[in-house]
């Protein structure tokens with residue numbers, strides 16, 4: 001048996017260790033060993049799934065199952081926090097708080113283990129690799145870890161709020177993250193004889209301007225859609241009109257309908273503008289993460305429980321960033337709990353710090369959320 005104090009000091013040490021030893025997406029070998037050894041030391045069952053990195057643990061008995069999920073990977077960022085437990089790995093840092101999430105879910109697992117006999121079902125603790133890749137969630141889903149699981153709760157740090165505050169929001173909270181690439185092909189020619197060629201630089205410039213009309217003219221003014229062209233490359237010298245121009249960019253949308261509409265308009269504009277100048281357009285669309293849709297009932301349930309546990313609850317602002325937790329919510333209902341660990345510079349900044357005062361209370365809350373879900377639903 002472990003006391004709360006023992007678990008608290010244990011996960012604080014785990015947090016420091018993980019922060020000092022960050023690993024990039026799909027390379028979380030040592031992190032996985034650490035997670036497995038902590039779970040084993042606490043007598044917690046680890047499911048025999050085929051995962052190269054990451055792990056899924058299970059506590060409790062019975063038919064019903066709920067999952068709580070953290071992510072475990074770090075980012076290619078050189079740390080500049082000056083913390084006593086700063087990253088020991090050059091150019092790699094837990095700049096998004098995934099070390100905090102991992103320690104948090106380890107703590108929740110240990111707390112649940114202490115009360116295993118009282119649980120009215122099973123809790124799966126998901127330690128997901130490669131959230132930043134993104135898409136490590138697919139590995140977990142493909143491993144079968146969600147079979148028999150009726151709901152999932154995710155956690156994430158949020159520097160906007162202080163310890164003691166949790167951010168929870170129903171509905172669309174994170175955007176669909178898609179990317180596109182467009183190649184215009186015209187006809188290269190001498191800069192002094194433009195009439196003998198087809199100037200793709202002109203085509204690309206018109207396209208870059210026209211693409212912004214999708215948000216201003218085709219979108220419902222109350223909808224949130226974003227088109228960012230982030231690369232435009234054409235030509236390599238001063239006296240040649242380039243034969244090709246390349247554009248790349250990203251689209252962020254909050255609903256499947258808007259996602260489809262923006263994509264369709266980008267293609268129509270590419271074909272139409274190319275045609276009007278006599279050029280050709282080759283458009284490639286890469287589907288990324290879907291929009292994240294938090295279940296209203298589960299979000300309300302989590303908010304009410306958080307308040308009764310003494311947390312301040314805020315309705316988290318939506319973000320046009322992506323979160324691969326969205327992939328789980330395509331299969332089962334879920335809610336996302338953002339743990340106030342600020343104030344700090346934003347996630348992914350080299351001076352991002354998660355205040356560990358929030359760690360143990362959040363671990364206790366996630367354990368309570370899982371056990372209470374099994375009792376009530």
Ligand code: NI
Nearest residue numbers: 096097098131
């Ligand atoms: Ni993150």
